[in-house]
Amino acid sequence: MANYLAMSSEELVEEQQKLRVEYQTYKNMGLNLNMDRGKPCTEQLDLSKEMLKMDNYIGEDGFDARNYGVLEGMPEARRFFAELLNADMEEVIVGGNSSLQLMYYLIDLGWRQGFVDSPRPWRHYNALKFLCPVPGYDRHFRITEYFGFQMINIPMTENGPDMDMVEALVQKDESIKGMWCVPVYSNPDGYCYSAETVRRLARMKTAAPDFKIIWDNAYVVHHLTDEQIEIPALLYECQKAGNPERPLTFCSTSKITYPGAGVAALAASERNIRYILKNMMPMIISFDKMNQLRHVQYLKNKEGVLAHMRKHRAILEPKFNLVKQTFAEQLSPCGDIAHWTDPKGGYFISLYLMEGCAKRTVQLCKDAGVTLTGAGAAYPYGLDPKDSHLRIAPTYPSLQELETASQLLTLCARLATIEVLLKNR
Numbered sequence: 001m002a003n004y005l006a007m008s009s010e011e012l013v014e015e016q017q018k019l020r021v022e023y024q025t026y027k028n029m030g031l032n033l034n035m036d037r038g039k040p041c042t043e044q045l046d047l048s049k050e051m052l053k054m055d056n057y058i059g060e061d062g063f064d065a066r067n068y069g070v071l072e073g074m075p076e077a078r079r080f081f082a083e084l085l086n087a088d089m090e091e092v093i094v095g096g097n098s099s100l101q102l103m104y105y106l107i108d109l110g111w112r113q114g115f116v117d118s119p120r121p122w123r124h125y126n127a128l129k130f131l132c133p134v135p136g137y138d139r140h141f142r143i144t145e146y147f148g149f150q151m152i153n154i155p156m157t158e159n160g161p162d163m164d165m166v167e168a169l170v171q172k173d174e175s176i177k178g179m180w181c182v183p184v185y186s187n188p189d190g191y192c193y194s195a196e197t198v199r200r201l202a203r204m205k206t207a208a209p210d211f212k213i214i215w216d217n218a219y220v221v222h223h224l225t226d227e228q229i230e231i232p233a234l235l236y237e238c239q240k241a242g243n244p245e246r247p248l249t250f251c252s253t254s255k256i257t258y259p260g261a262g263v264a265a266l267a268a269s270e271r272n273i274r275y276i277l278k279n280m281m282p283m284i285i286s287f288d289k290m291n292q293l294r295h296v297q298y299l300k301n302k303e304g305v306l307a308h309m310r311k312h313r314a315i316l317e318p319k320f321n322l323v324k325q326t327f328a329e330q331l332s333p334c335g336d337i338a339h340w341t342d343p344k345g346g347y348f349i350s351l352y353l354m355e356g357c358a359k360r361t362v363q364l365c366k367d368a369g370v371t372l373t374g375a376g377a378a379y380p381y382g383l384d385p386k387d388s389h390l391r392i393a394p395t396y397p398s399l400q401e402l403e404t405a406s407q408l409l410t411l412c413a414r415l416a417t418i419e420v421l422l423k424n425r
């Protein structure tokens with residue numbers, strides 16, 4: 001292997017022919033592997049088996065969780081999530097099995113009715129815009145696309161979104177109603193917002209009086225190193241800055257216990273919480289409080305959650321290391337053709353290839369039996385302007401599968417790079 005960028009066309013063609021032979025060997029293996037979505041593996045799901053044995057459904061204040069009632073959630077569950085979300089328990093609603101559903105509900109609420117600080121419902125505006133740090137979480141973008149927002153890409157940095165750009169935009173445009181954020185171990189880069197970013201978000205002047213920050217803390221306890229990164233609480237910073245209604249913050253136990261059968265929660269100012277509960281009333285009588293109690297009895301508190309997350313880390317850390325090591329061995333010697341993130345937590349690694357290489361790499365992998373997240377998926381409308389980003393999800397496959405898949409991935413990335421280099425000669 002040598003630096004592709006320094007190779008002559010003849011040398012590149014020679015390398016291409018070598019790689020094609022290798023690629024054919026993979027194709028002949030008849031692989032069927034999936035590195036598409038960020039899902040826990042079976043071993044991770046098994047970690048929470050004991051929780052299903054919890055069967056005391058009488059809450060701390062004597063309320064029977066098996067029955068209707070207590071829309072805001074069982075008090076012990078509110079206290080549990082208040083600790084995870086850095087909020088007071090009165091600022092918390094404990095919902096059902098999905099935080100994404102709560103986020104959807106709140107965008108819908110803004111659109112239909114507006115919020116406590118809205119001059120009018122969002123649907124009464126001619127233009128609606130939303131800021132989208134990129135790359136980001138595809139399902140966030142799908143929600144705002146569904147409601148007809150124009151989505152504006154904001155480049156991510158290691159310290160969070162480009163705040164100069166965010167401040168300049170929100171200050172002058174009233175139709176920008178909010179912003180998606182995954183502040184800790186972001187999906188997909190694994191970056192964490194700096195304390196300065198959090199404070200600037202809390203303080204910035206917005207033309208829209210009802211600007212909302214959707215603060216999706218999906219990976220708040222999902223550490224992969226001893227560092228256990230924590231960032232300032234947005235709710236508190238916004239309160240201090242005189243913008244208490246700005247943040248809507250979320251988390252869930254989807255990647256702590258069970259995705260699809262965990263518990264989700266949201267935290268916001270008490271005024272927002274009262275307003276949201278009033279508006280939830282026509283939709284639902286109460287969420288699944290039996291599951292709320294099971295979770296609190298099993299995980300107990302943040303300390304209990306962190307202990308549980310260490311078991312996840314033991315399974316996941318070798319997988320992340322294997323992928324990063326394969327990238328370093330197979331891509332670094334080829335020169336400056338790729339770089340990737342080194343997350344200290346979360347569920348993903350971002351791999352950035354040369355411009356124009358991402359789609360082709362995904363296609364080559366697919367043709368050889370390895371499914372990756374579609375190129376562009378981490379950008380609004382599925383459009384990566386540079387066609388360079390791939391979201392790598394190392395959690396679900398076994399170590400052995402992951403080894404094969406990441407070897408093939410780097411091979412395909414090198415083939416795609418050579419094609420682009422030759423085309424541009």
Ligand code: PMP
Pocket residue numbers: 038097098099100101137182187216218251252253254259260264
């Ligand atoms: N937010 C982010 C950033 C995620 O990555 C995910 C899961 N992939 C979710 C939310 C979904 O969470 P839930 O299962 O609570 O709906």
